[in-house]
Amino acid sequence: MEFWVTQTFNGISYGALLFLLASGLTLIFGVMRIVNLAHGSYFLVGGYMGLTTVWRTGNFPLALFSGSLAVALIGIGMERMFLRRLKNQVLAQVLMTMGFALIFQDLALLIWGGDPYTIPVPRLLSGSFRLSLVVFPIYRLFIILAAAAVGIVLWLFLEKTRAGATIRAAVDDGEMAQGVGINVPAVSMGVFALGAFLAALGGVVGGGFIGVYPGVDFEVLPYAFVVVIVGGLGSLPGAIVGSLLVGLLDNFGKALFPELSYFTLFAPMAVILALRPTGLFGKV
Amino acid sequence: MTGGRRRTLGLLAVGALLLALPPFLSAYPLTLLTQGLIYAIFAMSLDLLLGYTGLASLGHAAYFGVAAYVVAIMTTMHHAGFWTCLVLALIAASLVSAIFGLVAIRAVGVYFLMITLALGMVVWGLAFRWVSLTQGDNGISGVPRPRLGPWSFAHQTAFYYLTLATFLVALGLLLLVVRSPYGMSLRGIRESEGRMRSLGYNVWLHKYLVFILAATFAGLAGFLWAYYNGFVSPVEVQLITSVETLLMVALGGPGTLVGPAVGAGVIVFLKNFVSLYTKRWLLILGGVYIGVILFAPQGLMGALRTGHHQNRKTLGWPKRAERGGPW
Amino acid sequence: MTQVPALSLTDLSKAFGGLRAVKGVALCVAPGERRALIGPNGAGKTTLFNLISGELAPSAGRISLFGQDVTSLPSHRRAALGLARTFQITNLFSSLTVLENLLMAVQALERTKLMLLRPVSSYPHLFARARAILESVGLSDKEGDVVKNLSHGEQRQMEIAMALAGRPRLLLLDEPTAGLSLAESRLMTELLKELDSEITLLIIEHDMDVAFALTDRVTALHNGSVIADGHRDEVKANPLVREIYLGSA
Numbered sequence: 022m023e024f025w026v027t028q029t030f031n032g033i034s035y036g037a038l039l040f041l042l043a044s045g046l047t048l049i050f051g052v053m054r055i056v057n058l059a060h061g062s063y064f065l066v067g068g069y070m071g072l073t074t075v076w077r078t079g080n081f082p083l084a085l086f087s088g089s090l091a092v093a094l095i096g097i098g099m100e101r102m103f104l105r106r107l108k109n110q111v112l113a114q115v116l117m118t119m120g121f122a123l124i125f126q127d128l129a130l131l132i133w134g135g136d137p138y139t140i141p142v143p144r145l146l147s148g149s150f151r152l153s154l155v156v157f158p159i160y161r162l163f164i165i166l167a168a169a170a171v172g173i174v175l176w177l178f179l180e181k182t183r184a185g186a187t188i189r190a191a192v193d194d195g196e197m198a199q200g201v202g203i204n205v206p207a208v209s210m211g212v213f214a215l216g217a218f219l220a221a222l223g224g225v226v227g228g229g230f231i232g233v234y235p236g237v238d239f240e241v242l243p244y245a246f247v248v249v250i251v252g253g254l255g256s257l258p259g260a261i262v263g264s265l266l267v268g269l270l271d272n273f274g275k276a277l278f279p280e281l282s283y284f285t286l287f288a289p290m291a292v293i294l295a296l297r298p299t300g301l302f303g304k305v
Numbered sequence: 306m307t308g309g310r311r312r313t314l315g316l317l318a319v320g321a322l323l324l325a326l327p328p329f330l331s332a333y334p335l336t337l338l339t340q341g342l343i344y345a346i347f348a349m350s351l352d353l354l355l356g357y358t359g360l361a362s363l364g365h366a367a368y369f370g371v372a373a374y375v376v377a378i379m380t381t382m383h384h385a386g387f388w389t390c391l392v393l394a395l396i397a398a399s400l401v402s403a404i405f406g407l408v409a410i411r412a413v414g415v416y417f418l419m420i421t422l423a424l425g426m427v428v429w430g431l432a433f434r435w436v437s438l439t440q441g442d443n444g445i446s447g448v449p450r451p452r453l454g455p456w457s458f459a460h461q462t463a464f465y466y467l468t469l470a471t472f473l474v475a476l477g478l479l480l481l482v483v484r485s486p487y488g489m490s491l492r493g494i495r496e497s498e499g500r501m502r503s504l505g506y507n508v509w510l511h512k513y514l515v516f517i518l519a520a521t522f523a524g525l526a527g528f529l530w531a532y533y534n535g536f537v538s539p540v541e542v543q544l545i546t547s548v549e550t551l552l553m554v555a556l557g558g559p560g561t562l563v564g565p566a567v568g569a570g571v572i573v574f575l576k577n578f579v580s581l582y583t584k585r586w587l588l589i590l591g592g593v594y595i596g597v598i599l600f601a602p603q604g605l606m607g608a609l610r611t612g613h614h615q616n617r618k619t620l621g622w623p624k625r626a627e628r629g630g631p632w
Numbered sequence: 633m634t635q636v637p638a639l640s641l642t643d644l645s646k647a648f649g650g651l652r653a654v655k656g657v658a659l660c661v662a663p664g665e666r667r668a669l670i671g672p673n674g675a676g677k678t679t680l681f682n683l684i685s686g687e688l689a690p691s692a693g694r695i696s697l698f699g700q701d702v703t704s705l706p707s708h709r710r711a712a713l714g715l716a717r718t719f720q721i722t723n724l725f726s727s728l729t730v731l732e733n734l735l736m737a738v739q740a741l742e743r744t745k746l747m748l749l750r751p752v753s754s755y756p757h758l759f760a761r762a763r764a765i766l767e768s769v770g771l772s773d774k775e776g777d778v779v780k781n782l783s784h785g786e787q788r789q790m791e792i793a794m795a796l797a798g799r800p801r802l803l804l805l806d807e808p809t810a811g812l813s814l815a816e817s818r819l820m821t822e823l824l825k826e827l828d829s830e831i832t833l834l835i836i837e838h839d840m841d842v843a844f845a846l847t848d849r850v851t852a853l854h855n856g857s858v859i860a861d862g863h864r865d866e867v868k869a870n871p872l873v874r875e876i877y878l879g880s881a
C-alpha cells in the first residue's frame with residue numbers, strides 16, 4: 022500500500038515539474054507552431070542562474086524569479102532575431118534551435134563547470150512530513166503546490182483576461198486572429214517569453230530536487246515534447262493531463278519495470294498518438 | 306550542362322582520392338575517413354526520407370542503433386559471423402521501422418517530427434534500461450573486426466576498403482531508387498501530397514515503404530559502425546545523433562544524395578578535428594547549425610549549383626502540414 | 633435516368649463544427665453529360681468537389697461513381713475508378729519540370745509507379761503518353777521548363793493536362809478559368825470544348841459565358857443546398873437564381 026501511495030505521490034510531483042516545462046511549450050506550439058529544441062536549455066540555464074543567485078544572495082524566492090526573468094529575455098532575443106524568420110519551416114527551426122541548445126550547453130559548461138549541483142533550498146522546504154506510515158519529502162510537495170499555483174494563474178490569465186483571450190484566439194486560428202486586428206507578432210513574442218520564463222522556473226524548482234547538471238536539458242526535453250504532443254498543441258488542460266500522465270507512467274514504469282521503463286513511458290504515448298495524432302485535447 | 310559535368314568530374318576526383326589515398330594515410334586520418342563514410346551512408350538514408358519525400362524524422366538514429374546493437378550482441382555473446390550479423394542487423398532495422406512506420410506515417414509535419422522523436426526515445430530507453438540485454442549505459446564493448454572467410458578486416462586499411470565498398474554499393478542502390486518511377490513518386494509526395502492522392506497514388510503506402518527503406522540503409526550504416534567502433538552504447542540512438550544527421554543532410558543539400566554524404570564527411574571532420582584544438586567544439590558545432598540555416602539553406606550542393614547562396618530561401622519542402630484525406 | 637449515372641450524390645451533407653457547408657445535396661450526372669455547377673462564393677461548390685474527390689469525408693449521405701458506392705473509398709481509389717479533378721488554386725509540383733509533372737500524372741494509375749530499381753527513362757511509353765497530352769493542351773514546347781516559372785495561364789493549362797493523364801471518365805473542373813485574362817479564357821474554353829465527348833464533365837465556374845458555352849445542364853448551389861437543377865435556359869430563368877445573381881455581384 023505504501024508503495025502505491027509513495028509512487029503516486031512521486032509521479033505527481035514529477036508531473037508537476039514537467040507541467041512547468043510543458044505548459045509554456047504547449048502555448049508556444051499552439052500560437053507559433055515553433056519546434057524549439059532549446060526549450061530544455063531554458064530549463065538548464067534557469068536552473069544554473071537560480072543556483073548562482075542562491076549562492077550569492079541565499080534568497081530562494083529571488084532565485085526563482087531572477088533565473089526565470091533572465092531566460093525569458095534570452096527567449097525574446099531568440100524569437101525576435103532568429104526564429105521569427107523561420108515561420109512554418111519546421112526543419113530549419115529544429116536545426117537552428119538545436120544550434121542554440123548546443124551553444125547554451127557549452128556556455129553553461131564554461132561558466133559553471135561540469136560538476137552536478139543541487140540548489141540549496143530553504144529550511145522551510147527541506148525535510149519531510151509523515152502521513153500514517155508514509156514519509157513525504159516536503160520539497161516534492163512544494164513542487165506540486167508551485168505547479169498548481171502556476172496552473173491556476175495561467176488558467177485565470179487565459180480565461181479571464183483580455184490578454185489571455187487574445188492568446189487563445191491566436192492559438193485557435195492565427196490567421197483569423199490577425200484578421201480581427203490582433204497583433205499576432207506581439208502575442209507570439211509574449212507567449213514565447215512566457216514559455217521560456219516557465220521553463221526556467223521549472224529549472225530552478227527542479228534544481229532543488231533533481232539538480233542542475235550538464236545534460237539535464239536534453240534529458241527533460243523529450244518528456245516536455247511528449248507531454249505537449251499527447252496533451253494537444255496549445256491546450257492547457259492537455260498539458261495538465263499530459264504531465265500527470267507522463268509523471269505517473271514514468272514513475273511507475275521505473276518502479277515496476279526498471280528495464281523497460283522508458284518503453285512503458287513512450288510506447289503508450291506512441292499508441293495515443295497513433296489513435297489521435299493531434300493529442301488528447303488537440304484540435305483536429 | 307557544364308555545371309553538371311563539372312560536378313561529376315569533381316565527384317569522380319573525390320572518388321579516385323578515396324580509392325587511392327588510404328594506403329598512404331596514417332591511422333588517425335584513415336579512421337576519420339572510415340567514420341565519415343559510415344555516417345555518409347546514414348545521412349544518405351535520411352536524405353531519402355527527408356530530401357526526396359519531405360519527411361523530417363527526429364528518430365532516425367533508432368534504426369542505426371538497433372542494427373549496431375544487433376551486431377554488438379551477436380558478436381560478443383554468440384560469436385556470429387559477418388553475413389549472419391549483416392542479415393540480422395538489416396532485418397532488425399527494417400522490422401522496427403515497419404512497426405514504427407505503422408504508427409508514424411499517418412502523421413504529417415510537426416506531428417510526424419514528434420512521433421518519430423517519441424519512437425526514437427523508445428529505442429533509446431530500451432538501450433539505456435534493458436541492462437541485461439544491452440549493458441545499459443556501459444554499452445557493449447569488445448566487438449571484434451569482421452572476418453570474411455580467410456580474410457580479417459582487423460587492419461584499419463582493410464576495414465576502410467570494406468567500408469568504402471559498402472558505401473559505393475549503398476550509393477549505387479540509392480541512386481537506382483531515386484531515379485526509378487517509385488523515386489519520382491517520392492518527389493511528388495514532397496511537393497504536393499494532395500495532388501498525388503487525387504492522381505491516384507496510395508500516398509500512405511509510398512511513404513511507409515520509403516520509411517522502411519530509409520531505415521534499412523540506416524541499419525547498414527549502424528552495422529558497419531559496430532565493427533568500426535568496437536563499442537556500442539545508447540549514444541548511438543540518442544536524440545542528438547538523430548538531429549546531427551538532419552544537420553548533415555541540411556548542410557550537404559537535401560535531395561541530392563551526394564550532398565548529405567559530403568555533409569556527413571564535413572561534420573565528422575569538424576567534430577573530430579575541432580575538438581583537438583579547442584574544448585569549445587560544441588559551441589562551434591552549434592554555430593554551424595545556425596550558420597547553415599542563415600547562410601546556406603540549400604546546403605553545400607545547392608550553393609555550388611546556383612553559384613551563390615540564395616538568401617532566406619526555404620529548404621524546399623512543403624511548409625504547411627498538408628492534411629491528407631480523412632483516411 | 634435509364635443508364636447508370638456517372639455521378640450520383642444522395643442527401644450529401646458536410647458540417648464543419650457548427651458550420652453546415654453542404655446540406656442534403658442530391659445530384660445526378662449522366663455519362664457524357666456536361667454539367668455546370670454555379671453559385672456565389674461560399675455556396676459550397678468546392679466543398680462539394682472535395683467530397684466527391686474524397687479529400688473530405690461527408691457527415692452524411694452517399695456518393696456513387698458509375699454505379700459504385702465510393703462514400704468510404706479514399707481519393708486514390710476513386711481516381712482508379714476514373715475520377716480526375718483540377719484545383720481552383722493551382723496545385724502542381726512546382727519545382728519539377730512540366731514533363732516531370734506529366735510523367736507523375738501518367739504513371740499514377742500504372743503498375744510502374746512501384747518499380748524501384750529501373751530508371752524512369754526505361755519506360756518510354758510513359759514519356760510518349762506524357763508528351764502526347766502536352767501536345768493536346770499546347771504545352772509541348774515548355775516540357776523542360778520548371779513549373780513555377782510558367783505563366784498563370786500555362787499553369788491552368790497544366791492543371792487540365794494533369795487531370796487528363798489518367799484517362800478519366802469523370803472530370804471535375806474547379807474554376808478552370810480562374811485568374812485568366814479574357815483571351816486566355818477563350819483559349820481555355822476552346823481547349824475544354826475539344827475534350828473527348830465520352831468524358832463526363834462537372835465544371836465549377838463563375839464566368840457564366842464559359843459555363844454556358846461548355847455545358848447545357850446547370851445545377852445552382854446556394855448556402856450548401858441545391859436551389860435549381862436543369863437545362864441552362866430553365867436555370868437562367870429561375871427567379872431564385874436571378875435574385876441571387878442580381879442581388880450579389
